[in-house]
Amino acid sequence: MLSVNAYAAPSANDPLVATTVERRDLGPRDVLIEIRYAGICHSDIHTVRGDWGRQSYPLVPGHEIVGTVAETGAEVASHAVGDRVGVGCMVNSCRDCDTCRRGLEQYCLRGNTMTYGGIDADGTVTQGGYSTHIVVDEDFVLKVPESIPYEAAAPLLCAGITMYSPLRRWGAGPGKRVAVVGLGGLGHMAVKIAHAMGAEVTVLSQSLKKREDGLRLGADHYYATSDPKTFSELGFSFDLIVNTVSAGIDPNAYLGLLKVDGTMVAVGAPAEPMPVAAFSLLQWRRNFAGSTIGGIAETQEMLDFCAEHGIASEVEVIAADRVNEAYERVLASDVRYRFVIDAETLR
């Protein structure tokens, strides 16, 4: 066992504090990663604060992890010491169910092992990336392309793939009009990726405060949802709407912005339900869907796509002892556009 420095939530209500966690001895197929950076996802906050149900504490969040391979188990074939690697939201799955066999480990029918707060094969609770090191099965370790700086790559492991997967699945590309609701960590990656895919991109944000940023990131249009005119003006405009908002919104107002046969995809994951009126869907054959992260092969495809198109996350790098302040800023929608912890500050 390796005892390593980390930042953990002691409970649902207390600030995160410096601590240590145990990393298991390397199994034959395990990779020991020296973490360089870990992104702060809004899901970390939902999880530690108990929005999605009870957790066991102390809990080390962090599922946007990049670093360098420090050591490999005897049978590891796909990664070598010194490689630039990443780990996202999952560290294992059954590999045998229908969905795992289709490369959709994120929908493993037996339940995949999440990077933190999951139950590992040995029965222990997994601990995430706000830490100096992590041990992960080689099949759940991604290759981070050389051209993407480590800190800008970290958020791709969750925010990047969470947007890439639905944009691909629902056909974002030339001739398609895509709206991104919420310009935060996920939203800013959605804008960049949808733009790189060739779609016409519109941001629907609470205000026009981040308009210049949105246009610089690749949006063609930018509207404030606080202005009721937005909803009348944009009726029947979009082929696809991706909702990244971390709080409950009225989905019916947004469904009215879809063309006939258009699709609205929920990726934001507020605790509260979002009731959809049947008429919002049936009247114009509109679709309401959901999507969660992406499979391992698709995550590698996304990393390679981002490298090819020269895109990555816009980040604000912080020391680990600023994590609680960063959480407050994320909750206040005051993030441009992802906080990333420098793991050096934990050593």
Ligand code: NAP
């Ligand atoms: P984030 O950086 O906080 O961005 C969320 C954005 O939503 C904010 O920047 C803000 O954008 C908008 N927003 C926040 N509160 C709002 C409100 N009350 N009304 C309207 N808009 C509001 O969070 P994130 O890390 O991108 O994550 C977003 C959500 O996705 C979270 O619920 C997270 O748990 C979830 N998530 C899901 C997956 C998945 O696999 N499905 C993966 C990762 C995260 P504006 O300022 O532009 O309005």
Ligand code: ZN
């Ligand atoms: Zn996440």
Ligand code: ZN
């Ligand atoms: Zn499975």
